[in-house]
Amino acid sequence: MSKALIIDDEQQMRRLLRMVLESRGYEVCEAAEGQLGLQEAAFQRPDVVLLDLGLPGNGGMDVLKRLREWSDVPVLILSVRDREAVKVEALEAGADDYVTKPFGTAELLARLTVIQRRRFTRQSVEIGAGGVTINLLHHEARLHDEVMKLTPIEFALLRVLLEFSGRIVTQNQIIKRVWAGQSSDPSEGLRVHINHLRKKLGVTGPRIVNEPGIGYRLEVG
Amino acid sequence: MNTESETAKSRKAVSEAVVGQFSWGLMILFVLVSACWVLLPYTGYQFTAMVFLMVIVLAGTRWNRGPVLAMAVVSALVWNFFFIPPQFTLHIDKPQDMIMFALFFVVALSMGHLITRLREREAAVEQYHAEREQLLEAKHRAELLAESERLHRTLLDSVSHELKTPIAIIRTALDGLGQGNAYAGEIETANLRLQRIVENFLEMTRVESEALVPRPDWCEISDVLHGATAPLKRELGERRLRVSGAEELPLLMLDSRLLAQVLGNVLHNATLYAPGGSEIEIHMVLENGILEMRVRDHGQGLALGVEDHLFDKFYRAPDSPAGGTGLGLAIARGLMWAMKGDIEARNHPEGGAEFTLSLPVKTRQA
Known part of the structure; x- marks a missing residue:
C-alpha cells in the first residue's frame, strides 16, 4: 500500500483529497502548513507528496526546496496559479509534475501513478511506452516493432521523453540532457527536432503534447 | 539607429550654425573696419x-571656437594692413608697433580660445545635469510602475486563489459523487459556468492592466489547436471541427498559449450559436508574414449592426443565450x-458567422 502526504492549508481540500486517495487504497497523512509538512515527510516516509504551491507566503516553493535537500520522494504540485513561470520554477526545483486546480480526480490519480513509477525506468536497457521502445544497448528505436530512422538528436530527445513518459519535462531539462555542454541557445532547434519526431511517430505512436511556456509531455495510453 | 541619426542631424545643425557665424564675423569686421577707418584721424590706430579685441571677446561668449579664432587672425592682419603705419603693407616700422602687434595677436587668440572653452564646459555641465535629472525621473517612474504592477499581481493572485479554491473543492467533491446523479450533473454544469466566469473576469483584468506581455516562441500550429480545443470537449459536444490549411504551415513565432486562448474563446462563442451536429470550420492561411485563421460556424449568423459592438466589454447580442458574461470576445x-x-x-x-484572426508572425521551415 502506498502512503501519500498531503500538504495544503485548505482544510476542506485536505479532507476531500484524503477521501479520494483512501478510496483508491492509499494510506494518507496530512499537514496544514510547510514546517509540519516537512516533519511529517521525515517521520512518515511517504511514497508520494501532494504539495499545494499556494501555501501562505512563498510556502509551497520553500517546502519543496527544503524537502529536496534530503528526500527524493515523488512530489505532485497542486496549484491554482496558472502562471507558467511558477510551475517551471517548481519543476526545476525538483517537483515531478503538477495539476492546476480545479482538477479532475481522474487526472490527479493518473499523475500520481505516473510519478510513482518513475524510479524504475533507469534500470533496464530498454525503455518503452505507447508502442515505442528504445534499446540503449543497440541504440535502436522501434515503433510497433518497426525500426525508426532517427538522427542522434532525435534519438536523445525520444529517450528523454520516454524516461519522463507521461510526466511533464521542461524545455530546460530537455536541453540539458540533449544538448549538454553546448553554449548556443538550442531552443529554436528543439522545436524543429520535436516537429520531426512528431512526424516520425505519426498518428499511431504516442503524442508529444506541448504545454506552452513549460515544456513537453509524452502522452501514453 | 535612432540616436545615430539624431547625432548626425545635430552635427549638421552645428555645421550650418558655424557657417553662419563665419559670415556674420566677416560682416561685423567689415563694418568695424569701415567705422574705425573713418574715425582714424581722431582716435589713432x-x-x-581695443575695439577689435572687445568684439572678439563678445563673439567668444556666443560663438563656436573656429569662427572666433578666425576672427582673431583676420582682425590682426587687417589691423596691421590698414592701420599700423606704414599703411597698406604688412610691414611694420616701429619696434613698439611690432610688439603691439605681437601682443594683440597673442591676446586675441588666447581670449577667443579661453572664452569658448569656458562656454563649452558650461554647456557640458548643464547637459550633465539635464541628463541626470532625466535619468532620475525615468528611474522613479519605472519604480512606481513596478510597484503598482506588483500590487496588482498580488491582488490578482489572492483573488484568484480565493475564488478558484471553492470551485476546485466543488469539482473534486462532484467527482467523488460519481456519474449518474442528475442533481450532481446540474451542480457540475453550474460549477463549470462559474469557473468560466471567474476565469474570464480575471483574464479581462489581466488584459486591461497591460501586465500581459506576450512571450512568442517557435511553435507548431497543432499546439495552438490542441490548446484551444482540449478544454472545450464538453462544449463542442457532437459539433464537428473541420480544420484545413494546418498541414502546410511552417514553424511559427508566436505566443501559442495566448493564441490558443483567443481561438478557444471564439470557438466557445461559436458553440453557443451553431446547432448541434453542425460543422465548425477552421481555415488557416499564411500570406506575406500574416497568419490568418478563419473560424466559421453554420448558425444564424450575426444580427444586423452587431458587428460593431461584438468585441465590446460586457456586450451581449440580442439573440445570445443566457449564461455568457459578454467578456469572451472582448x-x-x-x-x-x-x-x-x-x-x-x-x-x-x-x-x-465568420471570425478572422490575423497575426503577424515570423516563420521557419521545419
Missing part, C-alpha cells in the same frame, strides 16, 4: 586694436491586440 480582441494582431467578424456569404 591703437584704439582700433478578451479575444484584447489578447490579439496585445500580440499586435487583430480580430474581425462578419457574416459568411453562404450563411453563418
Whole structure:
C-alpha cells in the first residue's frame, strides 16, 4: 500500500483529497502548513507528496526546496496559479509534475501513478511506452516493432521523453540532457527536432503534447 | 539607429550654425573696419586694436571656437594692413608697433580660445545635469510602475486563489459523487459556468492592466489547436471541427498559449450559436508574414449592426443565450491586440458567422 502526504492549508481540500486517495487504497497523512509538512515527510516516509504551491507566503516553493535537500520522494504540485513561470520554477526545483486546480480526480490519480513509477525506468536497457521502445544497448528505436530512422538528436530527445513518459519535462531539462555542454541557445532547434519526431511517430505512436511556456509531455495510453 | 541619426542631424545643425557665424564675423569686421577707418584721424590706430579685441571677446561668449579664432587672425592682419603705419603693407616700422602687434595677436587668440572653452564646459555641465535629472525621473517612474504592477499581481493572485479554491473543492467533491446523479450533473454544469466566469473576469483584468506581455516562441500550429480545443470537449459536444490549411504551415513565432486562448474563446462563442451536429470550420492561411485563421460556424449568423459592438466589454447580442458574461470576445480582441494582431467578424456569404484572426508572425521551415 502506498502512503501519500498531503500538504495544503485548505482544510476542506485536505479532507476531500484524503477521501479520494483512501478510496483508491492509499494510506494518507496530512499537514496544514510547510514546517509540519516537512516533519511529517521525515517521520512518515511517504511514497508520494501532494504539495499545494499556494501555501501562505512563498510556502509551497520553500517546502519543496527544503524537502529536496534530503528526500527524493515523488512530489505532485497542486496549484491554482496558472502562471507558467511558477510551475517551471517548481519543476526545476525538483517537483515531478503538477495539476492546476480545479482538477479532475481522474487526472490527479493518473499523475500520481505516473510519478510513482518513475524510479524504475533507469534500470533496464530498454525503455518503452505507447508502442515505442528504445534499446540503449543497440541504440535502436522501434515503433510497433518497426525500426525508426532517427538522427542522434532525435534519438536523445525520444529517450528523454520516454524516461519522463507521461510526466511533464521542461524545455530546460530537455536541453540539458540533449544538448549538454553546448553554449548556443538550442531552443529554436528543439522545436524543429520535436516537429520531426512528431512526424516520425505519426498518428499511431504516442503524442508529444506541448504545454506552452513549460515544456513537453509524452502522452501514453 | 535612432540616436545615430539624431547625432548626425545635430552635427549638421552645428555645421550650418558655424557657417553662419563665419559670415556674420566677416560682416561685423567689415563694418568695424569701415567705422574705425573713418574715425582714424581722431582716435589713432591703437584704439582700433581695443575695439577689435572687445568684439572678439563678445563673439567668444556666443560663438563656436573656429569662427572666433578666425576672427582673431583676420582682425590682426587687417589691423596691421590698414592701420599700423606704414599703411597698406604688412610691414611694420616701429619696434613698439611690432610688439603691439605681437601682443594683440597673442591676446586675441588666447581670449577667443579661453572664452569658448569656458562656454563649452558650461554647456557640458548643464547637459550633465539635464541628463541626470532625466535619468532620475525615468528611474522613479519605472519604480512606481513596478510597484503598482506588483500590487496588482498580488491582488490578482489572492483573488484568484480565493475564488478558484471553492470551485476546485466543488469539482473534486462532484467527482467523488460519481456519474449518474442528475442533481450532481446540474451542480457540475453550474460549477463549470462559474469557473468560466471567474476565469474570464480575471483574464479581462489581466488584459486591461497591460501586465500581459506576450512571450512568442517557435511553435507548431497543432499546439495552438490542441490548446484551444482540449478544454472545450464538453462544449463542442457532437459539433464537428473541420480544420484545413494546418498541414502546410511552417514553424511559427508566436505566443501559442495566448493564441490558443483567443481561438478557444471564439470557438466557445461559436458553440453557443451553431446547432448541434453542425460543422465548425477552421481555415488557416499564411500570406506575406500574416497568419490568418478563419473560424466559421453554420448558425444564424450575426444580427444586423452587431458587428460593431461584438468585441465590446460586457456586450451581449440580442439573440445570445443566457449564461455568457459578454467578456469572451472582448478578451479575444484584447489578447490579439496585445500580440499586435487583430480580430474581425462578419457574416459568411453562404450563411453563418465568420471570425478572422490575423497575426503577424515570423516563420521557419521545419
